[in-house]
Amino acid sequence: MRLKYVCEKCGLVFDSGEDCTKCEDGHVNFAETDSYEPEVKARSEWNPGVKFPERIIVPMSNGRKWNNEKGRYDEEECVFGIYEIVNELNVVDADAIRKEHDARVKKEQEDMERWRQMLNEKAGKLEQEPQSALCDGGEMHG
Numbered sequence: 819m820r821l822k823y824v825c826e827k828c829g830l831v832f833d834s835g836e837d838c839t840k841c842e843d844g845h846v847n848f849a850e851t852d853s854y855e856p857e858v859k860a861r862s863e864w865n866p867g868v869k870f871p872e873r874i875i876v877p878m879s880n881g882r883k884w885n886n887e888k889g890r891y892d893e894e895e896c897v898f899g900i901y902e903i904v905n906e907l908n909v910v911d912a913d914a915i916r917k918e919h920d921a922r923v924k925k926e927q928e929d930m931e932r933w934r935q936m937l938n939e940k941a942g943k944l945e946q947e948p949q950s951a952l953c954d955g956g957e958m959h960g
């Protein structure tokens with residue numbers, strides 16, 4: 819059986835992991851560019867009375883490229899993509915997103931609660947241990 823590699827982002831299939839990594843790294847992502855918000859907002863286009871913007875500008879990374887000479891990835895530079903709104907999702911698709919979201923939030927809360935309980939149990943054990951076990955003879959006298 820021959821091993822195949824699938825790009826996580828676009829689903830292209832490759833024979834070599836290296837080629838697959840190149841494809842994945844070449845894709846553009848939404849960038850962490852909150853600082854551009856006012857400029858980007860000012861370029862959104864709205865039609866009178868329509869609740870969705872006609873098009874929005876989104877800050878993006880430009881995809882990192884491996885630089886062989888420098889032996890590292892080139893710095894990412896912010897680029898801007900134009901996104902056009904086609905339509906809102908239908909009720910079924912929107913519900914699926916909400917259900918996934920609710921399940922994720924619930925799981926995160928449960929994990930957090932489990933973590934908190936574990937910390938409390940640990941703290942409880944420390945309190946129960948005799949003083950002498952906590953400080954080994956280094957008592958201070960005022």
Ligand SMILES: [Zn+2]
Pocket residue numbers: 825826827828829830841842845
């Ligand atoms: Zn790809």
